[in-house]
Amino acid sequence: MRIDILTLFPEMFTSFLDGSLLGAARAAGLIDIRVTDIRDFAEGVHRQVDDRPFGGGPGMLLMPGPVVDCVEGVQRQAGAGHLVMLTPGGRRLDQSIVEELSRKERIVLLCGRYEGFDERIKEILSPDEISIGDYVLSGGEVAAMVIVDAVSRLLPGVLGHEESARQDSFSGAERLVEGPQYTRPREYRGLHVPDVLLSGDHKRIAAWRHERAVDATRRRTLQTTINK
């Protein structure tokens, strides 16, 4: 898979992309990630990328020129791909959207800053607008990292342990969250690992885990409902 990240803050991605899981996957050629500075497509001595909103209001908007030129420039180089715009007004990211994105050959992630994008950017590019939750970030960069992390660990070979992605919370037909898990020691501060996990009876263990996952999912759904 190839992922292009278009941003005004390319330096935010350096340590993230070189980090353990992604760095190794990139080195192994499993995923090709490139970062492009939107400001490289700005014109004039000031290389301006943002301006005040017509009609008044706070903050600055990304101008259409540099953003559209940047997207089209990257697309000319490496093919159109699936264009994602990171914006709090987009459809809310969940594991099924992550799976959908992981099946694409190529993704372009467009990060916004300031108060948002000039509407004509959306009209011209018709991006898939995605948000990572109902709160406001100061830009799309952290959201783009969330997508790159969640998508890349689903790619064959990246995790190095395909089972662990299949068993994750929100995966599988039932979309359950994972139940409790234990490692050594068998007893810690008087708390014991459940006997069933030490039984060696894999059918019983699978049944117990499923039961705990259903319970954890039910509790979480209840809590979410209470919070609303």
Ligand code: 6GU
């Ligand atoms: Cl994708 N961008 C911004 N600025 N804020 C957000 C978001 C994205 N998702 C949730 N909040």
